[in-house]
Amino acid sequence: MLNTKKKYLKYKQKYLNLKKMIGGGIDASYKKNDDILTLTYRIDDYNKEIKYRIIDKLGEGNYGIVHKIIKDGDTKNTFIFKEGIRNDYQSYKEGINSNLLKNILDDDMLVLFQGKYESDFLISTYNGNDLLKEFNKNKQQIKKKYANTTTQLLELLHTINKNNIFHNDIKLENITIKDDKVYLIDFGFLTQSKSNIGTFTSMSYNGVITLLTVYNFNAYYKVFPKLKTFLKDTDIVGFFYCCIDLLFLTETDDYSSFNILHSLNISTYKEDDIYRLFDLFYFILPESERYIMEEPDYSKYDSKLPYKDTAKSIFGNFPDENTNLFRFMAYIYYKIKLYLIKNQTQQIWYKDFLKIMSACFLPDFNYDEFKKDFENIVSQFSKLPDDITPYLDYCSCTGPVLGSDSSSIPVLGSDSSSIPVLGSDSSSIPVLGSDSSSGSDSSFGFGSGPNLGLGTSHRSHTI
DSSP, X not given: OXXXXXXXXXXXXXXXXXXXXXXXXXXXXXXXXTTEEEEEEEETTEEEEEEEEEEEEEEEETTEEEXXXXXXXXXXXXXXXXXXXXXXXXXXXXXHHHGGGTTTSOGGGSEEEEBOSTTEEEEEEOOOEEHHHHHHHOGGGHHHHHHHHHHHHXXXXXXXXXXXXEOOOOSGGGEEEETTEEEEOOOTTXXXXXXXXXXXXXXXXXXXXXXXXXXXXXXXXXXXXXXXXXXXXXXXHHHHHXXXXXXXXXXXXXXXXXXXXXXXXXXXXXXXXXXXXXXXXXXXXXXXXXXXXXXXXOHHHHTTSOOHHHHHHHHOOOOGGGHHHHHHHHHHHHHHHHHTOOSHHXXXXXXXXXXXXXXXXXXXXXXXXXXXXXXXXHTTGGGOOOOOOOOOOOOOOSSSOOOOOOTTSOOTTSSXXXXXXXXXXXXXXXXXXXXXXXXXXXGGTSOOOSOOSSSSOGGGOOO
């Protein structure tokens, strides 16, 4: 028994020594011979070898080739092997960034080996399919597992955020699930101290400001310091859209959050679209926080989002200073209504759900207060009836009339499997549907104004 314990401690120490070197990568090389992978690394002035067997190819793209592997003689544990990683892509930073999460997340979420040269590799534990792949194959499981999956994700994000670490790229493909346990993966965009650039539906307001700054889009630069005095660094915006996307997977096969932004003419990393994303964040801020800029022209928002009376007919009472936020929630509600709501019980649940989720966009977001409300609402999801019954969605609208003609609604779940990532050669978010040239959403009766900006021109705003 004593010898067994000594062997275990010796193995554990070697493992920990290896992990210490991951921060700068390790001197290592690998060879592939058919399905055999041999990793050679140097430690304590000795060359060591580990043999793996490649059992599956999971994907290939700008970030290299991804394989599933098992250690020779050990069929219980499965690993991920990424090869050919270029050091100008975010994947090259995964191992280095992963080190920031030591003693914060479980070890099986961290990178085990990270090479340190161009066209190098990394090895990490395989923690199941990503949520997009897992629930596309098992749509019938979404309803049953939604509460458990999303509450675990919320807890993981709170854990890293309270330690002043931010993932910045929260989306279904960067979250995996195995034996009902949820894991975070892909730490290429991970930062310490402040949130940073990510994909459109994962960036916090501060992330958008960073993106504008990095790209030297300077129309609003004078207000950035004032905004940062009350904006929080957070991953909770990405959490919001993940929850929405997972709900839509019950009826579609891909990301629906991008369709929400695309229908507001936000679809590329080009200057005008980034300004529109900034404008959207500013527009839905509480009214008391919008004093820092001269009052913009909101008329083009009025042509896109339901009016205040419409929002109140959906969500009931809400603070007047959050009117624009709830107009945005009403906009999302009508997207959901078209695809997901089948009866009055579901209708009530989705309205309550969005009212709670709106907190994700508030500058004073409080995790402890949100967690209680969130856990309560998602615990009800699995109990919702699925029968299709007529229901009355009364709406005392004084704003744009919500049209019934859905012929021009963008088709969700079409050919849109790739998500644009900064640093790749993909400059635009794939359109979930047909022609992306106009970005209009006339089927919702909110008008088809081509610009989401606060005013006629971004360059003419008075700061």
